[in-house]
Amino acid sequence: xxxxxxxxxxxxxxxxxxxxxxxxxxxxxxxxxxxxxxxxxxxxxxxxxxxxxxxxxxxxxxxxxxxxxxxxxxxxxxxxxxxxxxxxxxxxxxxxxxxxxxxxxxxxxxxxxxxxxxxxxxxxxxxxxxxxxxxxxxxxxxxxxxxxxxxxxxxxxxxxxxxxxxxxxxxxxxxxxxxxxxxxxxxxxxxxx
Amino acid sequence: xxxxxxxxxxxxxxxxxxxxxxxxxxxxxxxxxxxxxxxxxxxxxxxxxxxxxxxxxxxxxxxxxxxxxxxxxxxxxxxxxxxxxxxxxxxxxxxxxxxxxxxxxxxxxxxxxxxxxxxxxxxxxxxxxxxxxxxxxxxxxxxxxxxxxxxxxxxxxxxxxxxxxxxxxxxxxxxxxxxxxxxxxxxxxxxxx
Amino acid sequence: xxxxxxxxxxxxxxxxxxxxxxxxxxxxxxxxxxxxxxxxxxxxxxxxxxxxxxxxxxxxxxxxxxxxxxxxxxxxxxxxxxxxxxxxxxxxxxxxxxxxxxxxxxxxxxxxxxxxxxxxxxxxxxxxxxxxxxxxxxxxxxxxxxxxxxxxxxxxxxxxxxxxxxxxxxxxxxxxxxxxxxxxxxxxxxxxx
Amino acid sequence: xxxxxxxxxxxxxxxxxxxxxxxxxxxxxxxxxxxxxxxxxxxxxxxxxxxxxxxxxxxxxxxxxxxxxxxxxxxxxxxxxxxxxxxxxxxxxxxxxxxxxxxxxxxxxxxxxxxxxxxxxxxxxxxxxxxxxxxxxxxxxxxxxxxxxxxxxxxxxxxxxxxxxxxxxxxxxxxxxxxxxxxxxxxxxxxxx
DNA sequence: AATGAATGAGCGTTCATTCAT
DNA sequence: CATGAATGAACGCTCATTCAT
Numbered sequence: 124x125x126x127x128x129x130x131x132x133x134x135x136x137x138x139x140x141x142x143x144x145x146x147x148x149x150x151x152x153x154x155x156x157x158x159x160x161x162x163x164x165x166x167x168x169x170x171x172x173x174x175x176x177x178x179x180x181x182x183x184x185x186x187x188x189x190x191x192x193x194x195x196x197x198x199x200x201x202x203x204x205x206x207x208x209x210x211x212x213x214x215x216x217x218x219x220x221x222x223x224x225x226x227x228x229x230x231x232x233x234x235x236x237x238x239x240x241x242x243x244x245x246x247x248x249x250x251x252x253x254x255x256x257x258x259x260x261x262x263x264x265x266x267x268x269x270x271x272x273x274x275x276x277x278x279x280x281x282x283x284x285x286x287x288x289x290x291x292x293x294x295x296x297x298x299x300x301x302x303x304x305x306x307x308x309x310x311x312x313x314x315x316x
Numbered sequence: 317x318x319x320x321x322x323x324x325x326x327x328x329x330x331x332x333x334x335x336x337x338x339x340x341x342x343x344x345x346x347x348x349x350x351x352x353x354x355x356x357x358x359x360x361x362x363x364x365x366x367x368x369x370x371x372x373x374x375x376x377x378x379x380x381x382x383x384x385x386x387x388x389x390x391x392x393x394x395x396x397x398x399x400x401x402x403x404x405x406x407x408x409x410x411x412x413x414x415x416x417x418x419x420x421x422x423x424x425x426x427x428x429x430x431x432x433x434x435x436x437x438x439x440x441x442x443x444x445x446x447x448x449x450x451x452x453x454x455x456x457x458x459x460x461x462x463x464x465x466x467x468x469x470x471x472x473x474x475x476x477x478x479x480x481x482x483x484x485x486x487x488x489x490x491x492x493x494x495x496x497x498x499x500x501x502x503x504x505x506x507x508x509x
Numbered sequence: 510x511x512x513x514x515x516x517x518x519x520x521x522x523x524x525x526x527x528x529x530x531x532x533x534x535x536x537x538x539x540x541x542x543x544x545x546x547x548x549x550x551x552x553x554x555x556x557x558x559x560x561x562x563x564x565x566x567x568x569x570x571x572x573x574x575x576x577x578x579x580x581x582x583x584x585x586x587x588x589x590x591x592x593x594x595x596x597x598x599x600x601x602x603x604x605x606x607x608x609x610x611x612x613x614x615x616x617x618x619x620x621x622x623x624x625x626x627x628x629x630x631x632x633x634x635x636x637x638x639x640x641x642x643x644x645x646x647x648x649x650x651x652x653x654x655x656x657x658x659x660x661x662x663x664x665x666x667x668x669x670x671x672x673x674x675x676x677x678x679x680x681x682x683x684x685x686x687x688x689x690x691x692x693x694x695x696x697x698x699x700x701x702x
Numbered sequence: 703x704x705x706x707x708x709x710x711x712x713x714x715x716x717x718x719x720x721x722x723x724x725x726x727x728x729x730x731x732x733x734x735x736x737x738x739x740x741x742x743x744x745x746x747x748x749x750x751x752x753x754x755x756x757x758x759x760x761x762x763x764x765x766x767x768x769x770x771x772x773x774x775x776x777x778x779x780x781x782x783x784x785x786x787x788x789x790x791x792x793x794x795x796x797x798x799x800x801x802x803x804x805x806x807x808x809x810x811x812x813x814x815x816x817x818x819x820x821x822x823x824x825x826x827x828x829x830x831x832x833x834x835x836x837x838x839x840x841x842x843x844x845x846x847x848x849x850x851x852x853x854x855x856x857x858x859x860x861x862x863x864x865x866x867x868x869x870x871x872x873x874x875x876x877x878x879x880x881x882x883x884x885x886x887x888x889x890x891x892x893x894x895x
Numbered sequence: 896a897a898t899g900a901a902t903g904a905g906c907g908t909t910c911a912t913t914c915a916t
Numbered sequence: 917c918a919t920g921a922a923t924g925a926a927c928g929c930t931c932a933t934t935c936a937t
Contacts, residue, residue: 276478284473366911661863731932
């Protein structure tokens, strides 16, 4: 029995990331992926059932990767403010460390129809530590508003938008710039300023 | 010379909006559009050079529509804070009044490759009044940061994210909810709180 | 508005018949058909919704063609025996006159899954005159057995088998040979010999 | 040297029969067969050179199986008429006893292109006893016609058609029904009635 | 002997686009 | 201006076949 060639599988994933970065997730086609990854057109089907399955599995892989260390980051914060900053900043750092994966994540979030609702649900479950932290600070009365949806938008949307803007315009993104945005987002959301 | 049938052209645009809302911008095909609009498959080519041209022209139409009254809204604000609120809130109101067009706009912003870079540039030019206002308040030293990109993200990204979330999950969006988000965004961005 | 080019549509149908004759109905593919008919690969989709639709519509066309004149043939028979002979012989004649279409019909009958059950049902409805005649002679007590299914098999199966055998082995088929088979089949099925 | 696992080979054959019964011979794919037989996708290639070889070898196996006892059946007939009946009825019995194999046989006969011409020829050679009997009765002047092809069609086609009809419509087939058809076929073919 | 990862040709189908009418 | 028949490239996917293990 032949073992599955992990190099090939990785090349397929890499192709997905790079094409998504360069042409958007709408630009993904199995033909392009196979050519880019230098594998046969049938090879992706060895690893994935179909396109939706592929995009979904890779999405969850990416979620997993980017959530790695999140719990530890939060725990490392001494004050609640620190915890919150670490939490949000974690994803900015991950973007810096894993830009391809982060861009892919953003694209899937913007086009959730490319994966199943179940995959989105599973992905959200991985963000549990964020929810827990929000809940905790919320109960401590630290936020200017006690609504998760709004809080999430105020804290995450700004730096994600800046990220995307840079990707689209092909300009470099410095971590310190993201840090600034995040610090401002956090200040705007905490009561005692 | 026959005049182009504006009713047909409008039906084509409406078809684009409705299909985009229901299936995302990736679901747009000329065949679907023609059937939805009850015109022949060749008709859209009477009005537009090709698909990119169509999406781009409609994008600019929408931009134009949604910017209508922006200058007046800003001018109507008595204090600088009022002006800023009116400015951002204008787009929230437009979303409420023109949801189809707003959704289309969001989709194009998330998938900017469907139009040309030039179209995006032209679209941005229409937001001139926003830039002017930002510049003005900036020079008055009212912002916690003097960087247009960051300011834009802090003020617009949160409520846009909330909007999109509601559209995706098919939940209703009340204008007052958006107002809350926007007020918080603005407070977070102004110096003297 | 362009009119549909009937020549092209006919060439597509002819391609279906010829490929079916040469390679069996399993050998049919849209690629082969288009190449054979010298039309673009997308052209068959102008005429037919999909493969099943195409095979079904052509099947009904063929049924229609081959049933043409059946009623008249039966009516032309003076005695009941004559009517019966004319009825069965009609299809032998049609095979001789329209061999491609007849072969196609046989292949669909042998592989009924290539069309929908509804199409088969509609096709059977066209054979009404045969059923009527059988019923009539049956009530007159002329048959050695009063079971339509069995009668049909005894009268039609033999000459169809001979036909198919000749097609498969690429040997010519004379109408007089079929006539012999049919006369024997009929004698075997009538009471008073 | 390892022996080939006959259990596996049998499972492959059974898979071929069952898939053919359920989906027709066109539904056969090596992937399906392997999954159905619970063997690896490469395993059938251990036993067979390729698909044509597999279908052909299995066809000959089936022919062999279904011809088993034919000679004895014929010999057991006391009169020539009995011999003829036993000969034809033998295959009806085999259909009853080995329906999967018989259906497979019918499907290959209807789609002879799935095997080579040589295989068909070899298969026909196995029916030698039938030919011999026909020859014998022919020389005794018992038939209404002295043409093997025609005789074969008159005797075998009707009950095969009835069989197939029942399989397609998923209705049960009683041996006594086939017997009726066969008795009528034989009466129609013998001179002295 | 048996496995199953990998291949690449070919499948049915869609779709942006063209152009004769 | 408007139509819709026709095109052909590209799509997602299947499948017979090969071969390293």
